[in-house]
Amino acid sequence: MTGRGAQGHLDTEERHVEEALAVANESGGRGRPQEARPAPPSEERGDPDLDEALALVRDPDPHAPGPASPLAGPGAGAPASAPRPTGHDEAHEPVVDRAAGNRSPAAGASKHGARHTATPWPEARAVAERAARSVPRREPVRVPLDTALGLVLAAPLTALTDLPSFDTSAMDGWGVAGPGPWDVRDEGILAGHAEHAPLGDGEAVRIATGARVPPGTTAVLRSEHGHTDDKGRLQATPQASGSARAGGTSTLAHGQDIRPRGQECHSGDQLLPPGTQVTPAVLGLAAAAGYDTLTVQPRPRAEVLVLGDELLSEGVPKDGLIRDALGPMLPPWLRALGVDVVAVRRLGDDAEALFQAVTSSRADLIVTTGGTASGPVDHVHPTLRRVGAELLVDGVKVRPGHPMLLAHMREDQHLVGLPGNPLAAVSGLLTLAEPLLRILGGRMEPEPCTLALSDVVHGHPYDTRLVPVAVRADHAVPLHYNGPAMLRGIAAADALAVVPPGGARRGVELELLDLPWPWVG
Numbered sequence: 001m002t003g004r005g006a007q008g009h010l011d012t013e014e015r016h017v018e019e020a021l022a023v024a025n026e027s028g029g030r031g032r033p034q035e036a037r038p039a040p041p042s043e044e045r046g047d048p049d050l051d052e053a054l055a056l057v058r059d060p061d062p063h064a065p066g067p068a069s070p071l072a073g074p075g076a077g078a079p080a081s082a083p084r085p086t087g088h089d090e091a092h093e094p095v096v097d098r099a100a101g102n103r104s105p106a107a108g109a110s111k112h113g114a115r116h117t118a119t120p121w122p123e124a125r126a127v128a129e130r131a132a133r134s135v136p137r138r139e140p141v142r143v144p145l146d147t148a149l150g151l152v153l154a155a156p157l158t159a160l161t162d163l164p165s166f167d168t169s170a171m172d173g174w175g176v177a178g179p180g181p182w183d184v185r186d187e188g189i190l191a192g193h194a195e196h197a198p199l200g201d202g203e204a205v206r207i208a209t210g211a212r213v214p215p216g217t218t219a220v221l222r223s224e225h226g227h228t229d230d231k232g233r234l235q236a237t238p239q240a241s242g243s244a245r246a247g248g249t250s251t252l253a254h255g256q257d258i259r260p261r262g263q264e265c266h267s268g269d270q271l272l273p274p275g276t277q278v279t280p281a282v283l284g285l286a287a288a289a290g291y292d293t294l295t296v297q298p299r300p301r302a303e304v305l306v307l308g309d310e311l312l313s314e315g316v317p318k319d320g321l322i323r324d325a326l327g328p329m330l331p332p333w334l335r336a337l338g339v340d341v342v343a344v345r346r347l348g349d350d351a352e353a354l355f356q357a358v359t360s361s362r363a364d365l366i367v368t369t370g371g372t373a374s375g376p377v378d379h380v381h382p383t384l385r386r387v388g389a390e391l392l393v394d395g396v397k398v399r400p401g402h403p404m405l406l407a408h409m410r411e412d413q414h415l416v417g418l419p420g421n422p423l424a425a426v427s428g429l430l431t432l433a434e435p436l437l438r439i440l441g442g443r444m445e446p447e448p449c450t451l452a453l454s455d456v457v458h459g460h461p462y463d464t465r466l467v468p469v470a471v472r473a474d475h476a477v478p479l480h481y482n483g484p485a486m487l488r489g490i491a492a493a494d495a496l497a498v499v500p501p502g503g504a505r506r507g508v509e510l511e512l513l514d515l516p517w518p519w520v521g
């Protein structure tokens with residue numbers, strides 16, 4: 001859809017894309033690294049192995065030449081002119097010693113491709129957050145517990161009762177009053193029963209875990225720590241647990257194995273703040289604290305518009321057509337970000353269809369894929385002009401994904417235009433859509449997460465890079481196959497590392513953007 005003509009000289013962006021093309025066109029040993037290493041026979045294969053999975057997206061051939069870098073560790077590679085293995089890191093620029101400060105990126109100075117209006121990556125995220133804050137917050141709703149999973153609390157979760165709500169036996173055994181030996185009552189106490197008559201000093205009663213201890217109980221003696229003597233009285237067994245000393249005199253601590261009322265919380269205590277995501281554990285806590293319904297923030301609604309005449313929705317790519325990777329990928333990814341995906345439409349390269357879809361959508365966020373560049377069938381910008389949308393972000397200084405955009409359509413509606421290259425679309429999703437949807441959905445900002453790099457990562461000279469990484473032990477392992485048109489790296493990744501302009505050495509701590517997989521399903 002970009003409709004680019006024959007190439008003369010290649011600027012940075014074009015080389016970037018060219019490289020992806022070259023990689024895609026490669027064949028043989030260099031182009032198909034996984035075949036260079038024969039897979040073990042199936043009978044040798046054990047359970048799925050994390051390292052095996054990682055090997056598929058790490059250096060295919062440890063002896064293959066890589067880009068030269070004064071900072072690369074031992075074995076990091078041959079001269080920059082040497083061919084690179086398929087799927088290798090696509091940022092061509094040498095890593096810069098940031099600590100030494102030997103490069104000062106000229107702001108917005110990419111020679112050609114980067115739009116002069118492109119927004120720095122951190123600022124683009126901040127703009128997306130501000131845009132969401134300008135939208136009137138939707139009214140919270142009350143939903144039954146069994147439909148609340150994955151939603152976000154719109155009000156504090158306040159205990160509706162003391163927990164436990166009565167003094168409770170923590171063990172099966174005897175409730176006892178005062179020092180032993182004790183006379184044991186005939187009738188025991190099970191969980192779920194109303195309060196029993198108070199225990200007098202020297203009295204005991206059989207009691208089950210979770211049962212309400214009668215008034216006057218000073219401790220619970222576990223069943224394995226007590227026995228009945230020849231006079232039929234309950235004695236603490238001396239050797240069992242140090243709970244009694246020789247001679248049978250109980251040294252049970254006052255309150256031992258009793259969970260006192262209010263031990264966990266008192267009625268009215270705030271258990272969780274608004275913005276907390278409802279996890280299975282939150283559901284359990286809410287139920288324990290007396291809730292049948294929860295007050296939650298409604299999910300933001302998103303509509304996905306997939307653009308491109310070249311896209312097939314099934315089968316093997318053929319005749320210059322390719323499979324639509326974004327139609328299957330984006331809706332569940334958006335759901336994982338807490339979104340209600342109200343529609344997914346495949347519109348081809350039809351400007352009128354795009355106009356109609358955009359003007360008729362009632363979603364909080366319209367997400368388009370493809371058509372963000374300036375080719376003859378790239379209809380996103382012209383459509384935004386036609387509807388009078390305000391462009392809040394028009395290009396971001398990030399690789400991949402720099403043509404991404406954010407537009408304000410009407411008071412309560414935004415549009416995020418994701419570039420068509422699939423990893424570029426992921427970059428746009430996490431740069432613009434995630435912050436916007438997080439604020440719209442009333443979610444808390446995730447704790448910033450940083451990890452040290454296990455390897456050097458080459459940088460773009462002026463732009464941030466987002467690079468798929470796997471988390472192994474306490475390191476972020478940069479993955480190859482990270483070109484804008486590739487999904488192989490991200491499919492094996494645990495996060496995207498935020499690589500500053502100029503790149504980062506091995507050992508440098510980088511911010512990681514987490515992938516929201518726990519919520520898929």
Ligand SMILES: Nc1nc2c(c(=O)[nH]1)N[C@H]1C(S)=C(S)[C@@H](COP(=O)(O)OP(=O)(O)OC[C@H]3O[C@@H](n4cnc5c(N)ncnc54)[C@H](O)[C@@H]3O)O[C@H]1N2
Nearest residue numbers: 001002113308324325326370371372373378419420421424
């Ligand atoms: N003259 C320039 N051309 C391009 C530039 C530039 O700065 N100047 N930037 C390049 C970059 S970087 C990107 S990213 C793309 C973005 O272009 P569009 O958003 O207009 O995307 P398309 O041209 O529609 O598609 C790009 C690429 O992705 C494939 N694609 C599209 N949709 C899907 C999908 N749903 N599933 C899988 N693949 C998809 C499409 O076939 C193209 O190969 O522009 C560059 N050009």
Ligand code: MOO
Nearest residue numbers: 400401402424484
């Ligand atoms: O390289 Mo583009 O930035 O593929 O998004």
